[in-house]
Amino acid sequence: MQEKRQICQYIFPKRKRMQSRNGHLWKLALAIGFSVGWAPTLDLKAETSQNKNAATSISGTVSYQTDAQRPWRFGRYYIKGKDKHLAEAVVELIPVSPNTSFPPQINRTPKTYLMDQENFMFVPETLAVQLGDKVRFKNSEEAFHNVMCLDDKPPFNVNLAKGQEYIHEPKVADGTLKPLNIRCVFHGSMKGWLVVVPHQHYKLTDASGAFQFKDFPAGTYKLRVIHPAGDLVLETDAREITEGGSIQWNIALSPDHLRKTKQ
Numbered sequence: 001m002q003e004k005r006q007i008c009q010y011i012f013p014k015r016k017r018m019q020s021r022n023g024h025l026w027k028l029a030l031a032i033g034f035s036v037g038w039a040p041t042l043d044l045k046a047e048t049s050q051n052k053n054a055a056t057s058i059s060g061t062v063s064y065q066t067d068a069q070r071p072w073r074f075g076r077y078y079i080k081g082k083d084k085h086l087a088e089a090v091v092e093l094i095p096v097s098p099n100t101s102f103p104p105q106i107n108r109t110p111k112t113y114l115m116d117q118e119n120f121m122f123v124p125e126t127l128a129v130q131l132g133d134k135v136r137f138k139n140s141e142e143a144f145h146n147v148m149c150l151d152d153k154p155p156f157n158v159n160l161a162k163g164q165e166y167i168h169e170p171k172v173a174d175g176t177l178k179p180l181n182i183r184c185v186f187h188g189s190m191k192g193w194l195v196v197v198p199h200q201h202y203k204l205t206d207a208s209g210a211f212q213f214k215d216f217p218a219g220t221y222k223l224r225v226i227h228p229a230g231d232l233v234l235e236t237d238a239r240e241i242t243e244g245g246s247i248q249w250n251i252a253l254s255p256d257h258l259r260k261t262k263q
C-alpha cells in the first residue's frame with residue numbers, strides 16, 4: 001500500500017507537469033495558427049451559432065420603370081444609371097402583424113440634419129429623420145428666404161436672411177404616410193419635404209437606390225415607398241420574415257404610382 005502511494009505521488013505530479021507543458025504547447029500552436037491566419041475549429045462553431053441568431057434583415061433597391069407613353073417629368077433628376085435606380089425616395093418598413101411593433105431605441109443620440117437654401121431651392125429637397133432629430137434650415141445665398149411648415153404642431157414660419165438659420169425639432173411623425181411640407185413664402189417654386197419617422201426602420205435612397213433594414217422582430221411587414229418631390233407612392237404586399245431570416249426585396253415604381261392628388 002505504502003509502495004503504491006509512493007508510486008502515485010511519483011506519477012501524478014509528473015502527469016500534471018506533462019499536462020501543463022502540453023497546455024502551453026497547445027497555446028503556442030494556437031498563437032502560431034492565428035498569426036498565419038488559421039482559425040481553430042472552436043471559432044468556426046461559434047460563428048455558425050451566431051449565424052443561427054443572425055439579425056433579421058431586408059435588403060433591396062428602388063428603381064423606376066419608365067414608360068415612353070407616360071413620361072415622368074422629374075425622371076431626369078432622380079433616375080440613376082442603366083438600372084434606373086431611384087434617388088431621393090423614402091422607404092419605410094411597416095409592421096402588419098397585429099402583435100408586431102418596433103421596440104423603442106434606448107439611449108439613442110438624436111441627430112441634426114441640414115436643409116440649406118441655395119439657388120432658390122431647398123437642398124436637399126427631401127430629408128428623412130427620426131422623431132427626436134432636429135433640422136437646421138439655413139439660407140446660404142443673397143436672396144431673402146423664408147421657411148414655413150403648416151403641417152407640424154406647432155407650425156412655424158421664419159424669415160431667413162443670408163447666413164441666418166433656424167433649428168427645428170419636428171413633432172408630427174406620420175412617416176411616409178404624410179411628409180411635412182416645407183415652403184418659402186416668398187418663392188412658390190421652393191419646395192421641401194420632411195419625412196419624420198417614429199422609428200429607425202426607414203431609408204432615404206441615394207443614386208444606388210439601395211436600402212437595408214435589420215434588427216427588427218420577426219413578423220409580417222410591408223414596405224411603403226414615397227418620392228415626395230416626384231409625387232410617387234407605392235405600398236407593397238405583405239411578406240413574412242422569420243427570426244434571423246434575410247430577404248431581398250426590390251421595388252419598381254412606374255407611372256402607375258403617381259399620386260392622384262398632389263400633396
Ligand SMILES: [Cu+2]
Pocket residue numbers: 120144145146184185186187190
Ligand atoms: Cu425663398
